[in-house]
Amino acid sequence: MKALRDAELGAFTFFASALPHDVCGSNGLPLTPNSIKILGRFQILKTITHPRLCQYVDISRGKHERLIVVAEHYSRNVGDFRQGQTASSEKVLQIAYEVLEGLEFMNKHGLVHRALSPNNVLMDCKGNVKLAKFGLYHMTDQGADVDFPIGNPSYLAPEVIAQGSFHPSDPSCDEAPLPSGPKTDIWSLGILLFELCAGRRVLQNIEISDKLKFILTLGCMDDIVTVLAEEHGCLEIIKELPENVVELLRKCLTFLPSKRPTPAELLGDPVFDGISCHYTPFQKPVCLFSSSLRCAHLELPDDIGDLCKDDDEDYMSERGIDEVYHLWCLAGGDLEKELINKEIIQSKPSVCTLPKYVLEDGESFGQGRDRSFLLDDTTVTLSLCQLRNRLKDVAGEAYYPLLEDEQSSLPQSNSSNELSATVTLPLIIRERDTEYQLIRIILFDRLLKGYPYKKNLVWKEARVDIPPLVRGLAWAALLGIEGDIQARYDGIDKDTPIPTDRQIEVDIPRCHQYDELLSSPQGHIKFRRVLKAWVVSHPDLVYWQGLDSLCAPFLYLNFNNEALAYACMSAFIPKYLYNFFLKDNSHVIQEYLTVFSQMIGFHDPELSNHLNEIGFIPDLYAIPWFLTMFTHVFPLHKIFHLWDTLLLGSSSFPFCIGVAILQQLRDRLLANGFNECILLFSDLPEIDIERCVRESINLFRWTPKSTTYRQYAQPTKAGGEGIFGKTATYFSSDYQDMAKTDLSREPLTLCDLKAEVSPRISAEDLIDLCELLLGGPPKRNKSGKPKIVAVDIRNVEDFGRGHVSGSINIPFNSVFGPDGELVQCPATGVLQNYRGRVIVIVSHAVKSAALFAAHLVKVNFPRVCILDGGISKLNPTGLLTVPSPQI
Structure with missing residues (x-):
């Protein structure tokens, strides 16, 4: 996206054609409004960047059906030359060459201007051409989706006029005319250049019918330039023009399209030999994910001291146009209000909007055609x-943050105290704070330009928050996307029919169709591809x-980059949904749901007991959650905030999200039975996503890594530090990232896994949490108490031969009888003092440990788990403590 520099932001509005309300498409669904179609086609225009195009x-x-378009704008246009003297031949050639440069670039992207006129050929402060409204013909489907013609009749090519007007709703039109080609713009350019040379308008002061007849009669003329000059009394002026200018006019105003040159052909014509050497070919900037090397083009003044002389430098003008517009909206910008203030949008009393009707005798009542629905x-x-005033206190240093500075993550400005306080505010407030977003956008922009070398810093800053404007690229960086993604995507056959096509066609029209972008025909096409x-x-x-719902966030954020959407989706699924999309995925799903059920009991045993008693198991409600990573149950704006944190977490983090959702509904779930719970989840109540994220992180930090072990999870290489920073404790990592050792968890059969209420913890997990290897004390929470306690249920003799340091001995036979019946409740004694900590049950036999743990869960003890493999796993380590004999 190009920088703002001396440009302004401009807005114009028009109406799309309204569709009948009682008509459905071939699929039985209501027709897509034309405004939605235009909105979808418009998106690709945001990627068309060239020095000659706005x-x-x-x-x-x-x-x-009103649409408002925002684009780069300049107050001057070539029409200003007509107000006084004629333009010089040098200026005419310059304008012609620069217009052709823009037209040629458009043609390479399959676009035709069709609305070329003096008002749409703007001039920047240096006098260079900037073509405006070049996408109107494309976004309206060659004018089919609007009620007005595209282009000024005075500048339209003869072949366009000969086709006449067309509208799909007109029953008299059998078929649509062929779309205009690049040569139509050459005629428009010819008329425009002729006016510059003559210093006056042509074909403007006569009736439209006479004007069209005159244009069509030009086909009988050998020299159209001379005929136009004679018609408008400027023959002498034209005769005085240099030969190369007259030759250019003749080539542009060639009546037959077959003999008229294209913009590319005309650019290489000898008439431009004198000025073409002053222009260098445009080179498109290298995108972030490609095989080409990226580098910044830096220009320093001869005297470096000149950089610091201008205290009033406009730093905002160096930012991207899309960034400036985003901040303008945050600062209170309102497009409709701006147009109302300029009287472009005018409200009318309801009585004035009554429809027109005709009586039997032909007498009509009501309003005529509303002119406001035509193009203004x-x-x-x-x-x-307002934006500049809002950002006036932001110091210049904030626009160029030092990435390696320890304070670089904090906003730097004259009001740094206020911005530092902003970090603590709710996310929805931070995302609407203009000054804060400016700081975050600039920082992420610099970090992403240094990706992948700044990947660690991207992760660090993403833990604070991700600015919505850069979320798509930030997610790609968090997922580790690298290389030439476009080449890989282009190499995939997306056209040959496959058996899945039918199901995809059925699912897409039902996937997040409340969103205007994804519901557009272009959105459906991209979805499908x-x-x-x-x-x-x-x-x-x-x-x-459900795969379509999973694709939706990536497609929305990368609507103009299908390759990146595909790459992100391909990286996301193996990490969080490994083997979920096997043809027979029942064993993967069942293991996942069983571990989730254990996580509910681990964090909220009271809720777990109630849900198990009424038979409301995760199989009934959680499959859509995890199969789509919650995209099937939450709207996109909530998914964005949820996934901002999910992408920082391991493959076990979704368990914590699921538990956090249940805890928000906790009171209603505990108060209801099976049928009421089914109804509750059939229409899920409003969930506070920010609270959900906050509680998920807390649950994740309290969850030992190995307790969420799944044998069907993706095997990965050893990972680094915890996702929430070193201060987040050991709980923040992923057990799947650990190398397999003798102290690791052993896989269980699904039957054995389901038989246990509490999860298992590995020996290496227990050792690390107690810091036995370092000889240090158990890890402690903020209150100073250990976060973990081992409960050894072996008999006193075995406990005395060696046990985990600091563990508590509660013999199994003192709690349960020979037949497994409960003799006394261990929770009534010493364990009450340890409620809330992670309780690890240690025993010879895992079966007795599971029974002991199940009882603790039944009496609502949270964070109970079982040592996998029992005490025998710790015997070879030499880390068991033997009490000193008493003297």
Whole structure:
């Protein structure tokens, strides 16, 4: 995205054609509104960046099919030359060459301007051409989705005029005319250049019918330039023009399209030999994920001291146009309000909007056609004064943060105390704070430009928050996307029919269709291509319903980059949903749900006991949660906040999210039976996502790594520190990242796993948590008490031969009888003092440990787990403590 520099932000509005309300498509669903279609097609225009084109920034949809487009804008245009003397031949050639540069670049991207006129050929402060509204023809589907013609009739090519007007709803039109090609813009350019040379308008002061007849009669003329000059009394002026300028006009104003050159052909014409040498070919900047080397083009003044002389430097002008517009919206910018203030949008009393009706005798009543639904070509400049005033206290250093500075994560400005306080505010407030977002966007922009070398810093800053404007690239960095993703995506066959096509076609129209972008035809096309690419490139996996919901967040954030959406999705699924999409995934799903059930009992035994008593097991409600990583149950704006943290976590973090959701519904679940719980989850109540994230992190920190071990999880290499920083304790890592040792957890059969209420903890986990290897004390919480306690249920003799340092001995036979009946409750004694800590049950036999743990869970003891393999796992370590004999 190009920098703002001397440009302004401009907005213009128009209406899409309204569709009948009682008509459905071939699939039985209501027709997609034309405004939604236009919104979808518009998105690709934001990626068209060239020095000769005004950058498109955004489009918003309002009431009654109104659309407002925001784009780069300049107050001057070539029409200003007509107000006085004629333009010089050098200026005419310069304008012609720069317009052709823009047209040629558009043509390479499959675009035709079709609305070329003086008002749409803008000039920047240096006098360079900037083509505006070049995407109107494309976004409206060659004018089919609007009620007005695209282009000024005075500048339209003869072949366009000969086709006449067309609208799909008109029953008199059998078929749509062929779309205009690149040569139509050459005629428009010819008329525009002729006006510059003549210093006056042509074809403007006559009736439209006469104007069209005159244009069509030009086909009989050998020299159209001379005929136009005679018609408008400027023959002498034209005769005085240099030969190369007249030759250029003749080539542009060639009546037959077959003989008229294209922009690319005209750019190489000898008429530009004198000025083409002053222009260098445009080179598109290298994108973040590609095989090409990325480097910044730096220009320093001869005297470095000049950099510090200007105290009033406009740092905002160096930021990207999309970034400035995003901040403008945060600072209170309102597009409709701006257009209302300029009287572009005018409200009418309801009585004036009554429809027109005709009586039997032909007498009509009501209003005529509302002229406001036709195109108003006015572009309103959006004032940046409010934004600049809001950011006036931000120091220049904030625009160029030092990445390696320990304080770089804190906003640097004259109001740094206020910004530091902002970090502690709720996320939804931070995302609407203009000054805070500016600091975060700049920091992430610099970090992402240094990716993958700054990957660790991206992770560090993402733990604070991720600015919405850069979320798509930030997620890609967190997922470790690298290399030439576009080449890999292009190499996948997305066109050959496959058996899954039918199911994809059925699922897409039901996936997050409340969102205007994803519900557009372009959104459906992109959905289909990304999903099909994933299915084709993973032949060992199959398409399951829910994969479309999983794709939706990535597609929304990378709507104009299908390759990146596919790459992110392909990296996300193995990490969090490994083997979930096997043809027979029952064993994977059942293991996952069983571990989740144990996690509920581990963190909230009271809730777990109640749900088990009424038979409300995770199989009834949690499969859509985990199969789609909650995208099937939450809207996109909540998923973004949820996944900002999920992507920082390990594959076990979704368990904590699930428990956090249940705890938000805890009171209602405990008060209801099976049927009421089913109804509750059939229409899930509102969930506070920020609270859910906050509680999920806390649950994750209290969950020993090995307790969420799954034998069907993705095997990975050893990982680094915990995702929430070194201060987050050992609980923050992923057990799947650990190398296999003799002290690791052993896989269990699904039957044995389901038989145990409490999860198992590995010996290496217990050792690390107690810090026995370092000879230190057990890890402690903020209150100074140990976070873990080992409960040894062997008999006194075995306990005396060796036990975990600091463990408590409660013999199993003192609690349970020979037949396993309960003799006394261990919770009534010494364990009450340890409630809330992680309780590890240690025994010779895991079966007795499981029975002991199950009882603790039944009496609502949280954080109870079993030592996997029993005490025998610790015997070879030499870490067991033998009490000293008493003298």
